[in-house]
Amino acid sequence: MRDKKKAKGDVANSLVMVLQLGINIIVPILLCTVIGVVLTKNFGSKGYAIGGILVGVVAACNGAYRYLRGYLKRFESKEKHD
Numbered sequence: 001m002r003d004k005k006k007a008k009g010d011v012a013n014s015l016v017m018v019l020q021l022g023i024n025i026i027v028p029i030l031l032c033t034v035i036g037v038v039l040t041k042n043f044g045s046k047g048y049a050i051g052g053i054l055v056g057v058v059a060a061c062n063g064a065y066r067y068l069r070g071y072l073k074r075f076e077s078k079e080k081h082d
Contacts, residue, residue, distance in 0.1 A: 021067060032059065033049070
């Protein structure tokens with residue numbers, strides 16, 4: 001019985017991790033893209049939109065890396081205690 005609860009908990013934790021990772025990737029890309037498009041409309045240069053996309057991708061990669069690094073540290077320390 002306890003193994004089933006642990007398995008369900010592991011599945012739930014994995015699902016939460018995947019959803020959080022998706023949010024950590026999508027939000028910076030969309031936010032920086034929108035800012036770049038707004039700047040492009042106001043100033044008339046296409047470089048702002050491209051720059052916004054690039055900054056968003058870099059920020060998303062950085063955020064995903066930091067989140068995964070912290071998640072893996074917690075996961076490893078949890079395994080050591082079990």
